[in-house]
Amino acid sequence: MRIHLIAIGGAAMHNLAIALHKKGFEVTGSDDVVYEPSKSRLDKYGLLPAEMGWDENRITADIDAIILGMHARVDNPELLKAQELGLKIYSYPAYVYEQSKEKIRVVIGGSHGKTTITSMILHVLNYHQKKFDYLVGAQLAGFDTMVKITDTAPIMVIEGDEYLASPIDRRPKFHLYHANIAVISGIAWDHINVFPTFADYVEQFAKFIDTITPNGKLIYCELDKELKQTVEQSTADVIKIPYGIPAHEVRNGITYLLPKHTALNVFGDHNLMNLNAAKQVCAQLGIDEEGFNAAISSFAGAAKRLELISAEDQTNVYKDFAHSPSKLKATIHAVKSQFTDRKLVAFMELHTFSSLNKEFLKEYKGAMSDADLAIVYIDAKTFEQKKMQPLTEQDIKQAFEDDSLLYFDNAAQLETYLKSLNYQSTNLLMMSSGTYAGLDLPKLASELKTK
CATH class of the missing domain: 3.40.1190.10 (Mur-like, catalytic domain)
Known part of the structure; x- marks a missing residue:
C-alpha cells in the first residue's frame, strides 16, 4: 500500500504515519511547517518531508490512499490534484x-x-x-x-x-x-x-x-x-x-x-x-x-493530566491539561480535596478560541473558587494572532465572579510573582492546553520558596 498524508506534521497525523510505516506501508507526506516533537519523530523513521510546502507533483495515480489532515485547506494544491485524479481521500478518523x-x-x-x-x-x-x-x-x-x-x-x-x-x-x-x-x-x-x-x-x-x-x-x-x-x-x-x-x-x-x-x-x-x-x-x-x-494500581496517569512535577515536604507542584470550565473546576477540586490541610495556588492559561470569546467566558463562573489563590494568564499577543477583541482584567474577574483573582498578560511578571510566594504547606497547580506561558516548569518548581 502506498499512502500519502497531507499535513503530516499534526499530532495525530504524524503518529498515524509512523504506525502505517511500521505496518509495512510505503508512506510519504507533506506539510508547510513541522514543529517538534513531530519533526524529530518523523525524521527518526525517514518520514520527514525533504522540503516543506505543497507540491502537486507529489500526487500520482499510483497512490492507494490520501489521508487529509485538519491543518490543510480546501484549496490545497495536493488535495486538488488528488481529487482531479480520482484518488481515495480519507480523513484520519475515516x-x-x-x-x-x-x-x-x-x-x-x-x-x-x-x-x-x-x-x-x-x-x-x-x-x-x-x-x-x-x-x-x-x-x-x-x-x-x-x-x-x-x-x-x-x-x-x-x-x-x-x-x-x-x-x-x-x-x-x-x-x-x-x-x-x-x-x-x-x-x-x-x-x-x-x-x-x-x-x-x-x-x-x-x-x-x-x-x-x-x-x-x-x-x-x-x-x-x-x-x-x-x-x-x-x-x-x-x-x-x-x-x-x-x-x-x-x-x-x-x-x-x-x-x-x-x-x-x-x-x-x-x-x-x-x-x-x-x-x-x-x-x-x-x-x-x-x-x-x-x-x-500501577497506573501513574497520562502526560499533563495532574502530572506531578515535584514533591517536597508539604508542597506538590502539578501540571494539567485543564482549560475548559468543567475540566478546570474538576482539577482544582481534586487537588484541594486530596490535600485538605494545604493551601492551593491555581494558575491557568486562557488561549483557546472558545475561552477567549467574551460570551463563552461566562461559562467559567466559579470555576476557580476552590483555589486559595487563583491566577489567570493570557499572552497579550494571542488576541492579535487570533484576530479577536482583547479581554480586560475586569472582563476576566466578572466572568469568573472572583474579584480577588489575579490577572497577568506578561509571562516574565507572572514568573516573578509565582517565585515571590511562600509555598509552605501549599500546592501549586498549573493548567493549560498551551505552553504554560512558556515557563520552564521543572525549573520553576525547583526555585519555589517552601519555608
Missing part, C-alpha cells in the same frame, strides 16, 4: 476506521477525561498482555507512539473527540469510528467556533450514540445530568451501562479503592469516574474486577 473495521472498536468520547480513560484501558490491557491497537491523544509511558495499527490485534481502543474530521469532511471525528463499545464521560460545551450553541454541541453526542453498532454497548456517566438525559432519550439499539464514582477513601493524601483498599497513584472524583469507565470497558473485554484492580 482511515483509522478503514484499518479497524474487522476489529472490536472501543471508542471513548466526552468533553473531558477521554485521554485518561483511554490511557487507563491501554494500561490494563498491556498489564494483562492482551493484543490491541490504539489511538490516544497523549504520549504514554511504555508506548512509543500514540497510534498503533496491526493486522493481528482483535481490539482497537480509540480516543474519539468531537472536533471536525477534515477540511472536506465536517463531521465530528467520533462519528466515523462506529464503536462496538462506546464511552461518553460527560457533556460540557466546547468548540464554539464549530458548535455555536450548547444545543448544537449536545446534538453531536446524540448522533454519536446512533453510530454505535447495533446491540453495541454504551458506557456513560450517570452523574452528568445532560448526558443522562441524552442517553435516556436515545432510541438507538444499544445496551446502556451507567457508571459513577466508585467506593473509595483518602488517607494521608493517597486514594484507596474499596473494599480491598487498592492504593492508587491518581486522585480526584473526576479521575475516579474515569477509572470506573475504564473498568466497565475492561469488563466487556474479559477482565474482571480483581484483574482490573491489580493493573490499575
Whole structure:
C-alpha cells in the first residue's frame, strides 16, 4: 500500500504515519511547517518531508490512499490534484476506521477525561498482555507512539473527540469510528467556533450514540445530568451501562479503592469516574474486577493530566491539561480535596478560541473558587494572532465572579510573582492546553520558596 498524508506534521497525523510505516506501508507526506516533537519523530523513521510546502507533483495515480489532515485547506494544491485524479481521500478518523473495521472498536468520547480513560484501558490491557491497537491523544509511558495499527490485534481502543474530521469532511471525528463499545464521560460545551450553541454541541453526542453498532454497548456517566438525559432519550439499539464514582477513601493524601483498599497513584472524583469507565470497558473485554484492580494500581496517569512535577515536604507542584470550565473546576477540586490541610495556588492559561470569546467566558463562573489563590494568564499577543477583541482584567474577574483573582498578560511578571510566594504547606497547580506561558516548569518548581 502506498499512502500519502497531507499535513503530516499534526499530532495525530504524524503518529498515524509512523504506525502505517511500521505496518509495512510505503508512506510519504507533506506539510508547510513541522514543529517538534513531530519533526524529530518523523525524521527518526525517514518520514520527514525533504522540503516543506505543497507540491502537486507529489500526487500520482499510483497512490492507494490520501489521508487529509485538519491543518490543510480546501484549496490545497495536493488535495486538488488528488481529487482531479480520482484518488481515495480519507480523513484520519475515516482511515483509522478503514484499518479497524474487522476489529472490536472501543471508542471513548466526552468533553473531558477521554485521554485518561483511554490511557487507563491501554494500561490494563498491556498489564494483562492482551493484543490491541490504539489511538490516544497523549504520549504514554511504555508506548512509543500514540497510534498503533496491526493486522493481528482483535481490539482497537480509540480516543474519539468531537472536533471536525477534515477540511472536506465536517463531521465530528467520533462519528466515523462506529464503536462496538462506546464511552461518553460527560457533556460540557466546547468548540464554539464549530458548535455555536450548547444545543448544537449536545446534538453531536446524540448522533454519536446512533453510530454505535447495533446491540453495541454504551458506557456513560450517570452523574452528568445532560448526558443522562441524552442517553435516556436515545432510541438507538444499544445496551446502556451507567457508571459513577466508585467506593473509595483518602488517607494521608493517597486514594484507596474499596473494599480491598487498592492504593492508587491518581486522585480526584473526576479521575475516579474515569477509572470506573475504564473498568466497565475492561469488563466487556474479559477482565474482571480483581484483574482490573491489580493493573490499575500501577497506573501513574497520562502526560499533563495532574502530572506531578515535584514533591517536597508539604508542597506538590502539578501540571494539567485543564482549560475548559468543567475540566478546570474538576482539577482544582481534586487537588484541594486530596490535600485538605494545604493551601492551593491555581494558575491557568486562557488561549483557546472558545475561552477567549467574551460570551463563552461566562461559562467559567466559579470555576476557580476552590483555589486559595487563583491566577489567570493570557499572552497579550494571542488576541492579535487570533484576530479577536482583547479581554480586560475586569472582563476576566466578572466572568469568573472572583474579584480577588489575579490577572497577568506578561509571562516574565507572572514568573516573578509565582517565585515571590511562600509555598509552605501549599500546592501549586498549573493548567493549560498551551505552553504554560512558556515557563520552564521543572525549573520553576525547583526555585519555589517552601519555608
